[in-house]
Amino acid sequence: MALIVKxxxxxxxxxxxxxFNVARIIVDDYKMGNDIITVVSAQGDTTxxxxxxxxxxxxxxxxxxxxDMLLTAGEQISISLLAMAIEKLGCPVISLLGWQAGFTTxxxxxxxxxxxxxxxxxxxxxxxxxxxxxxxxxxINKYDDLTTLGRGGSDTSAVAIAAAFHAKRCQIxxxxxxxxxxxxxxxxGAQKLSEITYDEMLELATLGAQVLNNRSVEMAKKYNVELxxxxxxxxxVGTIVRENVKMEKMLIRGVTSDKDVATxxxxxxxxxxxxxxxxxxxxxxxxxxxxxxxxxxxRNGTKDITFTVSRSQADIAIESIESLKSVFNYSEISKDxxxxxxxIVGAGMESHPGVAAKMxxxxxxxxxxxxxxxxxxxxxxxxxxxxxxxxxxxAVHDAFLx
Amino acid sequence: MALIVKxxxxxxxxxxxxxFNVARIIVDDYKMGNDIITVVSAQGDTTxxxxxxxxxxxxxxxxxxxxDMLLTAGEQISISLLAMAIEKLGCPVISLLGWQAGFTTxxxxxxxxxxxxxxxxxxxxxxxxxxxxxxxxxxINKYDDLTTLGRGGSDTSAVAIAAAFHAKRCQIxxxxxxxxxxxxxxxxGAQKLSEITYDEMLELATLGAQVLNNRSVEMAKKYNVELxxxxxxxxxVGTIVRENVKMEKMLIRGVTSDKDVATxxxxxxxxxxxxxxxxxxxxxxxxxxxxxxxxxxxRNGTKDITFTVSRSQADIAIESIESLKSVFNYSEISKDxxxxxxxIVGAGMESHPGVAAKMxxxxxxxxxxxxxxxxxxxxxxxxxxxxxxxxxxxAVHDAFLx
Numbered sequence: 001m002a003l004i005v006k007x008x009x010x011x012x013x014x015x016x017x018x019x020f021n022v023a024r025i026i027v028d029d030y031k032m033g034n035d036i037i038t039v040v041s042a043q044g045d046t047t048x049x050x051x052x053x054x055x056x057x058x059x060x061x062x063x064x065x066x067x068d069m070l071l072t073a074g075e076q077i078s079i080s081l082l083a084m085a086i087e088k089l090g091c092p093v094i095s096l097l098g099w100q101a102g103f104t105t106x107x108x109x110x111x112x113x114x115x116x117x118x119x120x121x122x123x124x125x126x127x128x129x130x131x132x133x134x135x136x137x138x139x140i141n142k143y144d145d146l147t148t149l150g151r152g153g154s155d156t157s158a159v160a161i162a163a164a165f166h167a168k169r170c171q172i173x174x175x176x177x178x179x180x181x182x183x184x185x186x187x188x189g190a191q192k193l194s195e196i197t198y199d200e201m202l203e204l205a206t207l208g209a210q211v212l213n214n215r216s217v218e219m220a221k222k223y224n225v226e227l228x229x230x231x232x233x234x235x236x237v238g239t240i241v242r243e244n245v246k247m248e249k250m251l252i253r254g255v256t257s258d259k260d261v262a263t264x265x266x267x268x269x270x271x272x273x274x275x276x277x278x279x280x281x282x283x284x285x286x287x288x289x290x291x292x293x294x295x296x297x298x299r300n301g302t303k304d305i306t307f308t309v310s311r312s313q314a315d316i317a318i319e320s321i322e323s324l325k326s327v328f329n330y331s332e333i334s335k336d337x338x339x340x341x342x343x344i345v346g347a348g349m350e351s352h353p354g355v356a357a358k359m360x361x362x363x364x365x366x367x368x369x370x371x372x373x374x375x376x377x378x379x380x381x382x383x384x385x386x387x388x389x390x391x392x393x394x395a396v397h398d399a400f401l402x
Numbered sequence: 403m404a405l406i407v408k409x410x411x412x413x414x415x416x417x418x419x420x421x422f423n424v425a426r427i428i429v430d431d432y433k434m435g436n437d438i439i440t441v442v443s444a445q446g447d448t449t450x451x452x453x454x455x456x457x458x459x460x461x462x463x464x465x466x467x468x469x470d471m472l473l474t475a476g477e478q479i480s481i482s483l484l485a486m487a488i489e490k491l492g493c494p495v496i497s498l499l500g501w502q503a504g505f506t507t508x509x510x511x512x513x514x515x516x517x518x519x520x521x522x523x524x525x526x527x528x529x530x531x532x533x534x535x536x537x538x539x540x541x542i543n544k545y546d547d548l549t550t551l552g553r554g555g556s557d558t559s560a561v562a563i564a565a566a567f568h569a570k571r572c573q574i575x576x577x578x579x580x581x582x583x584x585x586x587x588x589x590x591g592a593q594k595l596s597e598i599t600y601d602e603m604l605e606l607a608t609l610g611a612q613v614l615n616n617r618s619v620e621m622a623k624k625y626n627v628e629l630x631x632x633x634x635x636x637x638x639v640g641t642i643v644r645e646n647v648k649m650e651k652m653l654i655r656g657v658t659s660d661k662d663v664a665t666x667x668x669x670x671x672x673x674x675x676x677x678x679x680x681x682x683x684x685x686x687x688x689x690x691x692x693x694x695x696x697x698x699x700x701r702n703g704t705k706d707i708t709f710t711v712s713r714s715q716a717d718i719a720i721e722s723i724e725s726l727k728s729v730f731n732y733s734e735i736s737k738d739x740x741x742x743x744x745x746i747v748g749a750g751m752e753s754h755p756g757v758a759a760k761m762x763x764x765x766x767x768x769x770x771x772x773x774x775x776x777x778x779x780x781x782x783x784x785x786x787x788x789x790x791x792x793x794x795x796x797a798v799h800d801a802f803l804x
Contacts, residue, residue: 016458050479056418057483058490066489069497070482073475077452080472081459087468088460095471100546121546144502144523 002168003035003126007136007158012173012232013078014044022232023085025173026131030091035126037165039136039158040082042074050074064109065145068138072098072146075135075154083133093131096121098146101132103139103157105147112139112147114156117164134161152213159216163223170225171238172212177231178239179204179211181401182255187394189402193253194237195245200253201227203345203379217241245347251355252346255397257389261291261341262314263372266321268331269303276305279321279328286320288313292341292374292383302331306372308383311337339371340389343381344396350377362399368392404570405437405528409538409560414575414634415480416446424634425487427575428533432493437528439567441538441560442484444476452476466511467547470540474500474548477537477556485535495533498523500548503534505541505559507549514541514549516558519566536563554615561618565625572627573640574614579633580641581606581613583803584657589795591804595655596639597647602655603629605747605781619643647749653757654748657799659791663693663743664716665774668723670733671705678707681723681730688722690715694743694776694785704733708774710785713739741773742791745783746798752779764801770794 006026013019022040030036041047050070054062079095086093102118125132136154139147149156155172162170176184177192179201184190196204198221205214211229220227220241230238269275276295283290291308298304309317314335321333349355359380363370368391372383384392408428415421424442432438443449452472456464481497488495504520527534538556541549551558557574564572578586579594581603586592598606600623607616613631622629622643632640671677678697685692693710700706711719716737723735751757761782765772770793774785786794 019459053479053483054486057421057486060490062486063489066482066485066497069485069499070479073478073482076475076478077455077472080468080475081455083468083471084456084459084464087465088462095468097471097548146499 001033003165005037005158005162005167005170007039008173010041010044013040019082019085023089027089027091030131037132037161039134039154040078041136041154043078046074068109068146068148071148072138079133079135091131094125095133097135098138099140101134105139107141109147111150114160119164155213155216159219159225162225169228171228173232177234178229182397187397193239195240196253197245197347199378200345200347201241204254251348251352252344252400254345255393256343257393258341260310261308261339262311262335262337263306263308263339264317264335265306266330266333267304268298270329271303282320288317292372294372338386339383340386341381342384342392343379345379347378356380362395366395403435405567407439407560407564407569407572409441410575412443412446415442421484421487425491429491429493432533439534439563441536441556442480443538443556445480448476470511470548470550473550474540481535481537493533496527497535499537500540501542503536507541507543509543511549513552516562521566557615557618561621561627564627571630573630575634580631584799589799595641597642598655599647599749601780602747602749603643606656653750653754654746654802656747657795658745659795660743662712663710663741664713664737664739665708665710665741666719666737667708668732668735669706670700672731673705684722690719694774696774740788741785742788743783744786744794745781747781749780758782764797768797
């Protein structure tokens with residue numbers, strides 16, 4: 001009796017057995033009287049295999065337009081196979097490519113943004129009581145060329161469809177059964193959350209809880225689409241992501257760690273006006289994302305600036321600063337890639353001043369040194385030694401969530 | 403200085419090396435100042451692999467619409483990879499799917515007919531001096547659903563494009579270097595033809611010389627598109643197929659054999675008016691293609707009718723006649739699948755009465771028994787024992803073409 005959007009990733013449709021597993025989930029909900037629009041990704045490693053084929057042909061700069069032409073074939077295969085499985089189970093079904101489903105995007109091949117969804121075709125197929133299978137990750141630009149939405153694009157496709165059709169819910173199926181307070185494979189006592197806000201989910205996603213793609217959560221928040229993260233393998237209720245969540249006893253929703261962090265230290269900067277601004281401006285020109293920043297007074301009236309970037313950007317960050325050594329006038333620059341960012345996330349912490357203190361105490365009790373700190377309204381992050389990651393996550397989780 | 407259409411089959415783009423071989427052929431012609439539109443099929447066994455995947459999912463009746471959705475992904479991969487190879491060689495190029503290239507078809511999924519080619523997109527790409535790579539075998543129907551043209555569809559796509567753009571020539575690249583008077587792997591003295599008419603080519607194609615797809619030759623004849631059959635591996639002139647061909651000494655163009663033949667014999671038919679008509683009408687209802695027919699007088703005023711069909715249709719032919727046994731009132735029906743149809747083809751034979759006699763004499767001299775005969779203006783076919791095929795082809799070839 002409701003319109004439900006479902007999304008299955010590549011692992012969920014990797015082979016015949018999994019395709020039928022997905023087909024059964026869809027058919028069960030359809031038979032309960034629901035309208036179903038399902039978004040799927042390319043099967044298993046298809047996308048990676050196609051990229052490898054392309055790189056074999058051309059190891060230099062491949063035209064992004066041709067790459068999108070190649071990659072979009074992946075979902076074309078998975079949607080038709082899934083439709084065939086649903087047919088085999090005896091239900092009416094139709095598969096639609098991104099452009100057939102009405103996805104128009106801008107022309108940034110490889111990282112295109114959805115501009116509009118023309119809902120006509122899907123509406124007419126829903127009117128015929130067809131189950132609809134849509135190729136995720138892809139659309140078409142104004143020149144009639146195929147485009148892709150970039151990493152996590154199928155999540156974005158699903159949320160966009162849910163928004164366009166005012167779906168009751170957008171179910172994102174994964175290989176975990178919901179969002180946890182910490183990685184349950186690594187942290188004792190990690191608990192599944194029944195609900196979480198968009199903002200909390202965004203912080204968790206950014207911080208390395210690889211459950212939902214950020215762009216899709218942002219879009220869900222913007223259009224107020226209720227998400228559910230749930231398992232494609234076990235039939236049970238997942239975690240709901242929405243704006244208003246019942247207050248629970250928990251102050252924080254989760255503890256996460258992110259090892260993709262490097263610190264860059266610029267030591268002995270001559271203190272001239274606007275020097276920090278110039279440095280971060282330079283880094284921005286190189287599209288380097290700076291996260292935490294620590295500025296301190298050094299010897300002889302100089303300044304030291306330490307900041308964090310992702311590990312893959314550490315060397316280019318150093319190069320971009322070195323290219324202006326005469327301007328910045330520092331004595332030394334160095335990087336450290338043996339660090340981890342540990343964070344706690346929770347919308348409740350805003351109104352509870354003791355949260356930071358409790359976190360620092362838990363770390364202190366476990367002899368873990370804090371190197372940098374950054375906070376937002378719903379998040380506190382600290383930088384620690386990478387080797388202490390597991391111990392630190394467990395200690396903080398125990399303090400708040402045990 | 404001319405517009406040339408080229409077509410490469412799946413074997414020609416099966417792997418990286420072959421893709422670059424094709425790319426070089428295209429780039430060479432482009433650099434001589436020609437406009438190039440190239441039609442390609444799916445790589446190697448891709449289409450068969452995809453069909454196998456589909457049959458794994460559903461071994462029953464698969465929706466032809468979904469099958470077309472699946473199969474068209476095959477050419478999507480090959481066109482983008484070929485475009486990447488041409489890019490790597492430094493030339494401007496764009497790949498286009500069937501629908502992007504303007505192919506609209508009817509809705510007979512799996513065996514669709516081209517209705518129209520909208521030439522706008524290709525024209526604008528030619529104006530930009532782009533080499534154009536088009537996905538063969540595919541188009542789109544009026545509902546915006548993807549369709550396929552059936553077996554040999556890429557040849558048809560190429561000829562249709564050549565017709566729509568009044569191309570100077572449509573080059574069909576294969577693994578042989580032209581059309582021969584007989585299969586050169588089997589017949590001593592087989593010669594490559596420099597030219598051949600459409601009608602002769604059609605007869606040769608029908609008779610089992612698997613060089614060009616029939617539909618594409620018919621279309622080339624209708625729109626007067628000059629074809630060239632040539633090798634993608636050796637750089638040399640192939641065989642030209644066109645309406646007017648210089649008269650050569652050869653009376654006939656080729657000798658072919660077709661083993662996909664079965665005879666059905668209906669013995670002891672009571673001779674009532676229209677009985678043969680009723681029988682062939684019945685067979686037509688079952689979409690059975692009857693080729694040669696022999697009617698003879700049997701014992702006691704009855705008739706015997708023998709006809710040939712393809713081997714795969716032999717059993718259904720028998721069943722369809724048996725279903726009306728009371729009407730046909732025959733005493734016996736049987737099939738024989740150990741026969742071969744041997745044919746000679748040549749536009750010149752019309753004006754030379756001795757051709758048939760010469761063919762029969764050659765067979766007689768080799769002790770080969772002729773079981774049935776059929777003739778057209780440019781062809782003489784005889785039915786012989788399958789075991790004598792090779793000997794018969796050689797004998798007839800020696801008589802006419804040695």
